[in-house]
Every structure is written in C-alpha cells, then in structure tokens.
Amino acid sequence: MSDVKPFLETKDLSIGYKTKRTERVISTNLNLTLEPGQLVCLLGSNGSGKSTLMRTIAGLQPALEGVVYIGQQPLANLKSADLAQKLSLVLTERIEAGNLTALEVITLGRTPYTGWLGALGDADHKKIDEAISLTNVENLINRKIHQLSDGERQKVMLARALAQDTELILLDEPTAHLDLPNRVEMMRLLHALARQTGKAILLSTHELDLALQAADMLWLMQQNGALVTGVPEDLVLNGAFESAFAKSGFFFDKSSGTFNIYQDVRTHSISIFGDPMLIFWTKRALQREGFGITDEINALLKVQCGQLEGAAVWEFISKEKTLKYFNIADLVSGVKSAAK
Numbered sequence: 242m243s244d245v246k247p248f249l250e251t252k253d254l255s256i257g258y259k260t261k262r263t264e265r266v267i268s269t270n271l272n273l274t275l276e277p278g279q280l281v282c283l284l285g286s287n288g289s290g291k292s293t294l295m296r297t298i299a300g301l302q303p304a305l306e307g308v309v310y311i312g313q314q315p316l317a318n319l320k321s322a323d324l325a326q327k328l329s330l331v332l333t334e335r336i337e338a339g340n341l342t343a344l345e346v347i348t349l350g351r352t353p354y355t356g357w358l359g360a361l362g363d364a365d366h367k368k369i370d371e372a373i374s375l376t377n378v379e380n381l382i383n384r385k386i387h388q389l390s391d392g393e394r395q396k397v398m399l400a401r402a403l404a405q406d407t408e409l410i411l412l413d414e415p416t417a418h419l420d421l422p423n424r425v426e427m428m429r430l431l432h433a434l435a436r437q438t439g440k441a442i443l444l445s446t447h448e449l450d451l452a453l454q455a456a457d458m459l460w461l462m463q464q465n466g467a468l469v470t471g472v473p474e475d476l477v478l479n480g481a482f483e484s485a486f487a488k489s490g491f492f493f494d495k496s497s498g499t500f501n502i503y504q505d506v507r508t509h510s511i512s513i514f515g516d517p518m519l520i521f522w523t524k525r526a527l528q529r530e531g532f533g534i535t536d537e538i539n540a541l542l543k544v545q546c547g548q549l550e551g552a553a554v555w556e557f558i559s560k561e562k563t564l565k566y567f568n569i570a571d572l573v574s575g576v577k578s579a580a581k
C-alpha cells in the first residue's frame with residue numbers, strides 16, 4: 242500500500258443527472274484516487290460518462306451519492322475560492338476572452354490568490370513566467386487570444402491552469418481539434434508536467450493510442466457503466482481496454498496495441514516471420530485484404546520478410562513455390578492470386 246496522500250479521492254461516488262421527477266444514473270460505486278505526479282487518462286466511448294465524471298469531480302454538478310475529496314477535504318466543504326487554489330479545469334470549448342491577450346488570460350490564473358482587481362506580487366509573476374516557460378508559449382503571449390489557432394489556444398489555457406498553481410489539473414479533451422503533431426506534443430507536455438511538477442493530471446480523451454503510451458493509469462468507462470482502472474498495459478492484456486470500445490466491425494490487436502478495421506477473414510491464414518518492423522506493416526496490408534494472420538509455424542502460406550543489401554525483401558512461400566517481392570503492393574497481388 243502506498244502511503245502517499247492522494248490529491249483526489251472518491252468514496253462510493255455515484256454520478257448522473259437528477260431532476261425532480263427523474264434520476265439518470267451513469268455510474269455508481271466509484272472509488273478512485275489520483276496521486277501526486279500521476280497522469281491519468283479517462284477513456285470511454287461516446288456518451289459513456291467522461292464529462293459527467295469530470296464535471297462532478299470539479300464541483301460543476303452534484304454527485305448523486307458518495308463523496309469527492311480534494312486534498313483530503315470533502316469537495317462540498319470547500320469554498321469556491323479554496324477550491325480554485327486546489328483544482329484547475331481546462332475545458333475544450335472556445336472561451337469568451339473578449340479582446341484579451343494570451344498573457345492576460347494566463348494572468349487570470351492568479352485570480353484565486355490576488356482577487357479580481359488584486360495587484361500581482363513577485364510570487365505571482367514568478368508563477369506566470371514558469372507557466373509560460375513550461376508550456377513554451379513565449380512567442381504567443383502578446384497575441385490576442387481570439388487570433389490564436391486551436392492548438393495555440395489550448396496551450397495557453399494549459400498555461401493559465403499552471404499559473405493557477407493547483408495540485409490537481411483536470412482537462413476535458415485537451416487534444417480535441419488538434420492535428421496529430423500537436424496531439425502528440427500536448428500529451429508529451431502533460432506527461433512531462435506531471436513528472437516535473439508533481440501535479441496530478443486527469444484528462445479525458447478519445448486519443449486511445451496516445452493515452453496507452455503516455456498515461457500512468459487509465460480510468461476506463463465501460464459500456465455497462467462500470468469504471469475499470471489500471472496501468473494501460475494491464476488493461477490491454479486483461480481485455481478491459483478492448484471491451485470498453487467493443488463494437489462490431491472492430492477488433493483490438495494486442496500485439497500492436499491498435500484497433501483494426503475488421504474484415505471477414507478468408508479461408509487462408511498466413512504466417513509472417515522475419516524483421517519485426519516489416520512484419521507489422523506486412524500484417525496490416527494482408528489483413529486489409531482479408532487474410533488471417535496466424536502464429537502457426539506450419540501454415541500452408543508463409544511470408545518471410547527481411548533486408549537484402551539495405552532494401553526490404555519478401556518471400557512468399559506456398560507448397561508449390563517460393564516467390565520473391567520487393568514491395569508490399571507486389572507481395573499482396575502475389576498472395577491474392579495464389580489464394581484464388
């Protein structure tokens with residue numbers, strides 16, 4: 242048992258929506274912890290309840306049952322000014338920042354300490370400078386926030402949260418709207434921040450591949466409302482990851498950590514061996530054509546891939562003959578005609 246005091250803890254928490262007449266329960270019995278220095282990714286399919294959980298933890302909507310503890314104190318007992326010194330929230334929606342510059346928005350992160358009209362002291366300036374430097378937004382600070390791209394604005398909003406200097410940072414889909422290099426950059430940045438600053442970071446995302454790589458822990462909203470937590474690799478190996486996203490037409494390939502677009506497997510199964518990197522791409526191309534891939538060493542059809550004088554080369558081995566190919570397109574055509 243770890244004796245580290247969690248920044249966030251939930252006890253028998255139930256989340257959902259209640260009106261005078263109806264109650265819509267999304268998930269029950271949630272006992273979650275978030276520890277210093279941890280990056281946790283909250284994953285789940287559309288409508289599984291990620292935003293509902295984030296909003297409940299952030300105090301934006303009431304729990305149906307149970308308690309959220311922020312730094313050992315029940316959320317309900319915290320005044321909003323105290324909460325703002327413990328928890329910052331970064332939402333995806335475009336913020337109405339009027340005509341403010343990025344620097345002015347980042348400076349707003351100090352409001353819980355200075356009040357709305359409070360003057361900034363040395364400590365405030367130091368925190369703002371640190372936040373700017375950690376997120377690498379030096380070149381953006383004099384730009385108007387509404388003139389920034391989505392990716393740039395997302396980084397500025399993270400800088401604002403860092404200037405707020407809370408133990409806990411919650412981000413709702415921080416990678417939405419970003420292109421691939423910026424998604425990778427944002428995840429890398431969040432991972433490094435958790436490590437460097439000891440803050441606990443919880444983010445919801447649909448970025449399964451990046452979450453598998455970067456998260457210390459996953460919180461997986463299952464389709465039946467249960468929430469399964471664990472180290473990404475354990476959740477892949479025990480099948481929980483796959484079942485959270487189970488949908489006909491998809492299957493999860495544990496050996497590559499990716500979801501594949503399922504196609505009916507033909508009667509032929511092929512074993513591929515040789516260079517691991519070539520195996521990966523050869524397998525993809527053959528699966529796209531509907532071939533099954535087998536680990537069976539005595540399969541009737543085999544592909545041996547490797548390097549010859551610095552170039553990739555494939556040998557397709559069937560009972561009748563062995564054919565040599567120098568690119569995947571030709572290999573796939575050869576395999577298809579042999580399998581007719």
Ligand SMILES: Nc1ncnc2c1ncn2[C@@H]1O[C@H](COP(=O)(O)OP(=O)(O)OP(=O)(O)O)[C@@H](O)[C@H]1O
Pocket residue numbers: 258265267285286287288289290291292293294
């Ligand atoms: N105000 C509301 N009142 C009642 N039900 C709601 C309300 N807001 C959301 N829901 C329902 O709660 C469930 C969970 O929604 P939530 O927005 O938390 O899912 P999510 O995992 O964040 O989804 P997505 O990935 O699509 O953003 C959904 O079935 C949704 O229709």
